[in-house]
Amino acid sequence: MKEKKRIPTSAESIVWTSPFTVLKNIGPPLAPEVQPGVAARDASLIAPKKNHGRVDIIRQTAHRGGKTVTVVTGFTGIGLAEQETLAKEMQKACGAGGTVKEGRIEIQGDQREAVARILTNAGFRPMFAGG
Numbered sequence: 001m002k003e004k005k006r007i008p009t010s011a012e013s014i015v016w017t018s019p020f021t022v023l024k025n026i027g028p029p030l031a032p033e034v035q036p037g038v039a040a041r042d043a044s045l046i047a048p049k050k051n052h053g054r055v056d057i058i059r060q061t062a063h064r065g066g067k068t069v070t071v072v073t074g075f076t077g078i079g080l081a082e083q084e085t086l087a088k089e090m091q092k093a094c095g096a097g098g099t100v101k102e103g104r105i106e107i108q109g110d111q112r113e114a115v116a117r118i119l120t121n122a123g124f125r126p127m128f129a130g131g
Helices: 021-025 080-094 112-121
Strands: 053-060 069-073 098-101 104-108 124-129
Touching (some): 080 098
Antiparallel strands (some): 053 069, 069 104, 098 104
16 A cells, blocks of 8 residues: 655644745836837838739639639749748648749648738738639
């Protein structure tokens, strides 16, 4: 038969110091100051650049085993890194997978409305093309 561990009931108090007691005296962190003209690290703090141009949003099923894919094409003037950032944002908003291939962004599923909203916030003019 196992014996249960017992807590001592003597008059001695258990000394225990929490590592979080130091945080009690420190206030919450301050928000970073955003200065106009200075690039911020967080994309949500930067005002969207207007007039990036027109992009086409296409729904495709061809050569994909019957699966629907939303394809965004027609990016001009932005690099691969910015396309990958946009693709990540679209994937998070849609809750779907996606990739950047040959200068176009592909998001799994029919996500045209959510993709159009994200592109509008980023300063693009999305146009629905095709079926």
